Amino acid sequence: MTEGQVVPPAASPAGLRLNVLTRLYPAVLFRSPVGLAGAAILLFWLAVAAFAPWIAPFSPTRSFMPVAPMMAAAPGGGRFWLGTDLLGRDLLSRLVWGTRSVVVYAPLATASAYVIGIALGLWAGYRRGVTDMLLSRTADLVLAFPVVPLYIVLLSKLGSSGFNIVFAITLSTTPGVMRIMRGLTLDLREQAYVAAARLRGEGTLAILFLEILPNARATLIADACMRLGYVVTAIGTLGFLGMGLPPPTPDWGGMIEEGRVLAILFPHLVLPPCLAIVSLALGCSMLADGLRRGEGR
Amino acid sequence: MTPRTAANPLLRIESLNVAYRRDGDAVPVLFDVSLSLRQGEALGIVGESGSGKSTLAMAVMRHLGRAGRITGGRIFFDGVDMASLSARELRRLYGARIGMVHQDAGLALNPSMTIGAQLTEVARAHLGSTRAEASDLARTHLRSVHLPDVDRIMGAYPFQLSGGQQQRVVIAMALVADPSLLLLDEPTSGLDATTATGIVALIRTLAAERGMAMLAISHDLHLMARLCDRVAVMYAGQVVEENRADAILARPGHPYTRGLLECLPPTSGAGRQILLPVPGQAPSPGDRPAGCAFGPRCGLFTPDPCGAGAISLHLSASGGLVRCPKAGGTADASPVRGLRPPGPEIGAAPVLLRVEALGKQYADRTGRRMVTANEGISFTVRRGRMTAIVGESGSGKSTLARIVCGLETATEGRLLLEGVDIADLLAERRTVAQRAAVQMVFQNTEMSLNPAWTIRRQIMRTLRAAGRPDDMGAEHRYAQLMDAVRLPLEAGERRAGELSGGQRQRAAIARALAASPRILVADEPVSALDVSVQAAVVELLMSLSRERDMTLVVISHDLPLMRSIADDLVVLYRGRLVEAGPAGTLLSAPVHPYTRALVAAADRPATSAQTVPDKGCLFAPHCPDRMEVCSLRAPPERVLGQDHRVACHLPDNHALGAFGEGRACHGHP
Numbered sequence: 001m002t003e004g005q006v007v008p009p010a011a012s013p014a015g016l017r018l019n020v021l022t023r024l025y026p027a028v029l030f031r032s033p034v035g036l037a038g039a040a041i042l043l044f045w046l047a048v049a050a051f052a053p054w055i056a057p058f059s060p061t062r063s064f065m066p067v068a069p070m071m072a073a074a075p076g077g078g079r080f081w082l083g084t085d086l087l088g089r090d091l092l093s094r095l096v097w098g099t100r101s102v103v104v105y106a107p108l109a110t111a112s113a114y115v116i117g118i119a120l121g122l123w124a125g126y127r128r129g130v131t132d133m134l135l136s137r138t139a140d141l142v143l144a145f146p147v148v149p150l151y152i153v154l155l156s157k158l159g160s161s162g163f164n165i166v167f168a169i170t171l172s173t174t175p176g177v178m179r180i181m182r183g184l185t186l187d188l189r190e191q192a193y194v195a196a197a198r199l200r201g202e203g204t205l206a207i208l209f210l211e212i213l214p215n216a217r218a219t220l221i222a223d224a225c226m227r228l229g230y231v232v233t234a235i236g237t238l239g240f241l242g243m244g245l246p247p248p249t250p251d252w253g254g255m256i257e258e259g260r261v262l263a264i265l266f267p268h269l270v271l272p273p274c275l276a277i278v279s280l281a282l283g284c285s286m287l288a289d290g291l292r293r294g295e296g297r
Numbered sequence: 298m299t300p301r302t303a304a305n306p307l308l309r310i311e312s313l314n315v316a317y318r319r320d321g322d323a324v325p326v327l328f329d330v331s332l333s334l335r336q337g338e339a340l341g342i343v344g345e346s347g348s349g350k351s352t353l354a355m356a357v358m359r360h361l362g363r364a365g366r367i368t369g370g371r372i373f374f375d376g377v378d379m380a381s382l383s384a385r386e387l388r389r390l391y392g393a394r395i396g397m398v399h400q401d402a403g404l405a406l407n408p409s410m411t412i413g414a415q416l417t418e419v420a421r422a423h424l425g426s427t428r429a430e431a432s433d434l435a436r437t438h439l440r441s442v443h444l445p446d447v448d449r450i451m452g453a454y455p456f457q458l459s460g461g462q463q464q465r466v467v468i469a470m471a472l473v474a475d476p477s478l479l480l481l482d483e484p485t486s487g488l489d490a491t492t493a494t495g496i497v498a499l500i501r502t503l504a505a506e507r508g509m510a511m512l513a514i515s516h517d518l519h520l521m522a523r524l525c526d527r528v529a530v531m532y533a534g535q536v537v538e539e540n541r542a543d544a545i546l547a548r549p550g551h552p553y554t555r556g557l558l559e560c561l562p563p564t565s566g567a568g569r570q571i572l573l574p575v576p577g578q579a580p581s582p583g584d585r586p587a588g589c590a591f592g593p594r595c596g597l598f599t600p601d602p603c604g605a606g607a608i609s610l611h612l613s614a615s616g617g618l619v620r621c622p623k624a625g626g627t628a629d630a631s632p633v634r635g636l637r638p639p640g641p642e643i644g645a646a647p648v649l650l651r652v653e654a655l656g657k658q659y660a661d662r663t664g665r666r667m668v669t670a671n672e673g674i675s676f677t678v679r680r681g682r683m684t685a686i687v688g689e690s691g692s693g694k695s696t697l698a699r700i701v702c703g704l705e706t707a708t709e710g711r712l713l714l715e716g717v718d719i720a721d722l723l724a725e726r727r728t729v730a731q732r733a734a735v736q737m738v739f740q741n742t743e744m745s746l747n748p749a750w751t752i753r754r755q756i757m758r759t760l761r762a763a764g765r766p767d768d769m770g771a772e773h774r775y776a777q778l779m780d781a782v783r784l785p786l787e788a789g790e791r792r793a794g795e796l797s798g799g800q801r802q803r804a805a806i807a808r809a810l811a812a813s814p815r816i817l818v819a820d821e822p823v824s825a826l827d828v829s830v831q832a833a834v835v836e837l838l839m840s841l842s843r844e845r846d847m848t849l850v851v852i853s854h855d856l857p858l859m860r861s862i863a864d865d866l867v868v869l870y871r872g873r874l875v876e877a878g879p880a881g882t883l884l885s886a887p888v889h890p891y892t893r894a895l896v897a898a899a900d901r902p903a904t905s906a907q908t909v910p911d912k913g914c915l916f917a918p919h920c921p922d923r924m925e926v927c928s929l930r931a932p933p934e935r936v937l938g939q940d941h942r943v944a945c946h947l948p949d950n951h952a953l954g955a956f957g958e959g960r961a962c963h964g965h966p
Contacts, residue, residue, distance in 0.1 A: 192739035193747040195704050196755075196805075198724045200762040200812060201732055214749030 035290010038225075041283030045276075048096055049103040056093035060250040083268045085258060095272050098250040101162075102280065106231045109166045113173035113231075114224060120174070121181025122208045126189055136182065139175035147172050148237065155243040162245065169234050173227060180223055184216040191215075222291040229284030236277040252277050306333040307375055307478060307510050308357070314369035315349070315356050317582070324583035325368070326352050328534045336477070339504060339511040341521030341542070343557070344531035345827040347579050350514045353531070354480055357512070358397060359387055374478070393423045396471030400483040402463035406455040412439075412466055413451030416473060423474040438469040442499060460690075461492035468500065472507075479504065481513040485520060497524050516828055518557050522546050530554050533580050533590035536610070540617025550619035553591045553829075560832035562861035569637040569861055574833035578797050589621070597623045637839070640864035643879065643939050646679035648715075649848055650701070650735075650816060655710035655720065657696055669872055670696040674710070676867045676877040677940050678816065683842065683849045685863035685880070687856055687895070693872035694852045698820050701850070702737045703727055714816075733763050736814035738838075740821035742801040746793035752804045753789035759811035774811070781844075782807040782837060799830035803837065810841065817842070820852045835862065856895055860884055865940065868892050871915045874934070878941030888943045890920045914946065922947060 048055060082091035124135040154168045188194065189212060197211045238244045239253020240260075247254065252273040259269025315327040327349045334340050344350035355361050357372060359379065372379045374390065382390065391397070399405040407415055416435035420426045426434060432451075439447045442465040455463055464484070471479060484500065485493035501524065504511050515521050521528050522542040529539040530551065538551040549555040556575035577594040586592055588604040595603070602608075602622035613619035640646070657671040671693045678684045688694045699705045701712065703724035712720035714731060724732050739745035747755060756778060760771045779786055782803040793801055802822065809817055819838065823831040839862060842849045853859050859866065859880075866883045868875040868891065876889040887893045910917060910928060917927040924946055932944045 192741055192745035193755075195699075195702075195737070195739070196745060196808065197747075198704065199702060199732065199736055199809075200759040201724070201729065202758070202762065210750075211747055215747070217749075 032290035032293045034286050035293065038283045038286025038288070038290055041279055042287060045099055045280050045283070046103060049099040052096050052100055056090075056096040058090040058093045060089065060094045060097040061248045062089065062093075082272050083266075085255070085269060086262070091255075091268070091272060094250040094255060095252070095276060098252045098255065098273070099276070101245055101249065101251055102232055102235055102277075105162060105165055105169075106228055106235055109169035109173065109235075110224060110228045110231050112166060112170045113177050113227070114220070116170065117174045117177025118181050118213070118220070121178040121183075122185050122212060124178065125182040125185025126204070126208055126212070128186075132182070135178065139178050142171065142175045147234070148241070151234075151238055151243060152241065155238070160238070160243045160246060165235065165238060165244070168238075169231055172234070173231065177223075177227070180219070181216065184219060185212055188212045188215055218291075222288045225284050225288035225291060229281040229288070232277060232281045232284065236273075305335075305376070306373075307336045307338075308332075308334040308512065309373040310353075310357070310370070311373070312370040313353070313356060313367065313372065315352050315361065316366055316368045317352075318364045318366070319583075322583070323366075323368070326534050326582045327356070329370070330531075330534075330536055331370075332529060332536065332539070334478070334510050334512060337504070337508040337510055338527065339501075339513065339525040341513045341515065341525035341528045342531060343515060343518045343521050343528055345516055345579055345829060347533070347582060348531040349534040349582075350531050351482065354482055354512065354514050357480065358391065358395070392419065392476075393474045394476050395478045395480060396474065396476035397480045398464075398467050398471050398482065398484055400486055402460065402467040403455065405467050406463060408455050410454075411451065412453055412455065412458070416451075416466075416470055419470055419473045434473060435469075438472050439466070441472070441503065442466070442469045444469070459492075460488055461496065464488060464492075464496055465499070468496075468503070472503065475507070476509065478510045478512065481511060481524075483515050484513060484524075485517075486515075493520070500524060518554070518828075519546075519561070530557070533585055534582065535590060535620060536618075537591065537620045538613070538617060539610075540613065540615060540619075544615045544617060548615040550613035550615060550617060550624040551591075551621045552595045552597055552623075556594075557828055560829055562857045569639065571635045571637050572832035572835055572861070574831075574836060575829040576833070578799055578830060579827070591621075597621075599623075637862065640682035641679075643679060643682070646682050648677055649680045650678035650715075650850075651711075651713040652676050652678075652697075652701075653711040653713065655697070655700065655707050655712060657693075657700060657705065658708045671700070671707075671872045673934070673944075674867075674869070674872075674874045675934065675942060676865075676874065678848060678850055679865070679940075680815075680848055681846070682864035683839075683851065683862060684865040684867060685859035686850065686852045686867045686869065687854065687859055688869035688875075689854055691871060692869040694869050695820055696872075697869070698737065698818050698850070698852050701816075702735050702818055703732065704737075729763075733812040734815045736809040736812050736817055738802070738805055738809050738817065738819040738822050740825055742798045742805065742825050743793065745805045746801060746808070748793050751790055751792055752784075752796070752807075756789070756804070756808050756811050759808050763812045778807045778810055781810065781841060797830075798826045799834060802826060802834050806834075806838065806841070810845070810847075813845075814847060816848050816850060818850045818852070821854070822851065823858075824853070824855065831858075868895065873915060874942065874944050875916070876941075876943040876945075878938065878943075882938065882941055888937065888947070889945045890922050890947075891916050892943075914944075 082095065085091055085094070120135055120139075124132040150172055151168050154171070155164055158164045158167070185208075194207060194211050197207050202211070235244065236253040236256070239251040239255075240257045242254070242257060244251040244253050255273040256270045259266065263270045310330060310332045312329040312331050313327055314325065314329065316323040316325045318324075330349070330353060332340065342350045342353060352361070352365065355365070356367060361367070367380075374395070379387070406412070413432065413435060416438065417428065417431035420431035420434045421428070424431075424434075435451065436447050439450055444450050444462060444465050450458070450462070450466070455466075458466065468484075481500070485496050488496060497520065500511070503509070511525065513521060513524055518528070518530070522545065525542055527539065528542050528545045529536050530545070530553065531537065532553050538545065538549070538554050540550070545554060546558070549558055553575070556573075559573040560575055562570070562572060575594055580586060580590060580593075586604075588606060589595070589598070589608050592598045592603050598604070608620050608622060610618045610620045613624050653675050655671055655674045656669070658667045658669050660666070661668045674697060676684070686694045686697060696705065700707050700720070703719065703722060706723055707720040710720060711718045714734060717731070719727060719731055722731070746752065753775065756775055757771060760774055775789070776786065779789055784800060784803050784807065788796060788800060788804070793804070796804065817838075822838065823834050826834060835858065838849060838851075841847065851859065851863070863880045865878065866880045867877040868883070868889070870891050876883060876887065876892045883892060884896055887896050913928040913930055914920070914932045917923050920927065926946050930946075932946050934942055934944045936942050
């Protein structure tokens with residue numbers, strides 16, 4: 001009702017440019033310090049993963065058993081900044097190399113869940129009726145299943161590998177994505193521009209992917225960031241359960257599991273990988289928050 | 298009765314300046330607004346979106362939000378500078394001495410509390426009444442706004458009331474603490490014309506009885522003139538004219554005020570007059586031209602006095618204040634409007650679309666009950682004759698439009714497009730030619746164009762879908778279309794969000810035209826637009842219809858507008874046909890009591906959701922000529938003349954008495 005909050009149509013070309021710019025995410029992000037911090041955290045881990053060979057002081061699998069004392073503690077000082085693990089491997093190097101698996105598999109799993117979830121959600125929301133009922137009930141079924149047992153069953157059956165991790169996480173994430181897309185579609189399909197597209201004879205696929213999907217973009221991108229954070233945690237959980245990448249590949253969840261027994265005596269064994277997972281997941285949700293706030297304006 | 302002689306005004310606004318912060322910049326939205334309001338006086342503020350009228354009211358209520366700030370000037374209430382009051386004192390002032398009636402009554406009421414609970418809460422908070430006193434007070438006020446069956450209303454939730462009843466409740470709520478100033482924000486928006494008339498009369502009476510002053514805000518100049526003693530017209534953050542209500546209508550001084558009056562259809566009388574649009578659009582805040590803000594749209598503009606510097610308010614010929622250096626010379630020029638040429642004679646116009654006993658039922662949300670949106674609707678659309686489908690909200694007119702276009706299918710009856718029944722065919726299942734033949738322009742200009750794509754892309758896709766694959770031809774036709782709707786080509790490269798409402802509607806019209814339709818169905822094509830751009834869009838539609846041999850079917854609740862443009866009228870009430878026929882016949886000699894009420898815009902009983910009869914005539918509970926048979930049997934449809942149908946038990950119009958004059962608007966049968 002207060003007119004100042006409505007951005008009036010810009011008449012001048014300069015005003016127009018500005019309007020177009022604010023559609024781009026970097027610009028949206030700069031208004032939100034939280035989102036910016038989230039983006040910085042993500043960029044940090046991406047850089048760590050990309051430059052792991054140069055950052056890590058040692059090979060992640062090399063054991064310094066004879067040199068390092070048994071159950072090396074002592075983070076800080078000396079050659080091992082974060083100390084070594086039970087097998088005498090440099091923890092910092094394992095942490096740095098471990099970034100790679102998260103940074104590859106988490107986005108991969110999220111993306112595949114999104115591709116499938118969006119397609120199913122669009123279809124269910126646009127078709128409604130029986131199609132919607134079947135898809136939604138199936139989604140509810142998967143969602144009702146506790147995640148951890150689902151992972152255990154799937155991965156112990158299929159064996160743990162990068163592909164199977166992505167498969168298991170996609171399976172558990174897709175229903176949520178589908179529900180969001182379905183809800184958005186139910187709303188967007190009633191917009192007049194969809195009616196106009198029907199009146200000019202557009203096919204169903206064109207309506208779904210050209211008329212409806214582009215207008216769900218903002219919500220979906222923010223949600224994807226959020227979900228990426230969950231997936232990071234999920235991958236950590238898998239590693240902790242011993243279902244992550246098979247050893248000796250460094251893996252954050254696996255590192256926590258290895259140090260778990262002696263965590264009280266040697267907290268440095270588990271704290272760094274824990275903090276790494278938390279910071280990455282938090283960075284994702286902070287970025288999502290920033291995007292959502294920027295959009296909400 | 299000159300406005301400025303008031304010795305001790307109740308509300309005095311002194312050169313108020315307000316700015317909003319946007320992306321770090323302060324954008325000024327109010328410039329030197331000075332107004333005063335005496336005890337018991339009613340002042341109406343008229344302006345379009347962006348004129349600053351709502352900001353003005355919000356500044357008085359000290360409710361500008363985080364982004365808004367008063368950058369200059371003062372507001373005195375009863376002699377006290379409001380800036381000097383603490384938040385606590387202000388809160389005591391609002392509600393107790395200043396009441397507010399918000400724009401949308403449905404949203405102003407708490408949906409989870411009963412009306413009684415909400416009203417008594419006000420009394421207890423502001424007057425410190427006991428529970429029993431508060432309840433009595435609430436009942437008294439509900440009675441004073443002429444609500445029937447006060448006990449039922451006290452226990453009802455807002456959604457159980459009709460829009461008119463909700464508005465009355467909101468007014469009662471504002472009156473509970475007996476304020477000396479009542480602020481009204483668009484008090485009748487969202488209400489049907491007949492209901493609005495009742496609300497205006499009610500507010501006037503209440504204010505007069507209590508000696509209460511009113512500050513009302515609306516985009517509707519005629520409404521403000523009916524409701525208020527004085528009217529101030531705002532444009533781009535400034536008061537451009539202020540005068541007595543009758544004087545401002547009779548002798549508008551500012552070219553903008555005159556433009557606002559000329560672009561509206563006459564409120565009474567038979568007038569098929571051509572509307573005179575105000576060219577261009579209002580500047581956005583922070584984008585005001587130097588000198589007169591209205592200059593770029595003004596026919597009298599000359600660089601010297603108008604564009605040179607700030608224009609001040611001065612006394613006008615008709616005794617008010619006006620902010621125009623040219624006001625003196627041409628103030629008496631009365632609007633000259635041409636007459637609109639009528640469409641072809643009924644006999645000469647072939648039938649394009651015949652609607653026969655069309656009905657639409659759908660399952661309600663629970664899926665158990667069937668809801669009837671349309672039933673037994675028959676009328677004829679003839680080539681070249683503009684057909685207007687009128688009715689209040691809930692009359693099923695939009696459903697009817699969607700069926701005609703193929704966005705929904707009918708559940709009964711036939712829809713003959715040049716003899717071929719297409720009632721069962723969704724747009725997807727119609728042939729390319731059938732689909733292209735009927736196109737639609739939508740009400741909501743913001744959502745009728747896909748915000749993700751440029752205008753050009755959407756028009757081009759429609760052109761290609763209409764079966765012209767060659768790019769050169771499509772490019773050429775695109776340029777022609779943009780020219781036809783008078784949009785510059787560069788506007789096509791933009792997205793809907795970057796255009797004004799009027800431009801968006803032009804683009805939507807161009808997109809519909811791209812299919813070369815024979816029939817263009819327009820659902821409330823201008824109701825979402827500012828008054829001064831409405832006329833331009835209406836005239837554009839009319840001229841396109843003539844030039845392109847395209848028959849218009851317009852859905853509207855705006856009878857004054859429809860009567861100035863329509864050749865044929867179809868009147869619907871609660872999904873049923875009331876009367877259909879040539880506009881001339883229906884307007885000069887309406888047969889159905891409901892048509893008569895509409896044409897006279899007379900007051901009638903408030904139609905509440907509870908009183909829909911399950912059989913017989915649906916209008917019967919509100920009909921002044923109700924007979925015994927009306928509540929027993931559905932009225933038969935009679936054909937009275939060529940294309941003239943009426944659904945009523947009354948045998949013919951000669952037997953009727955005068956339509957219920959002086960009938961109270963609250964009586965239940």
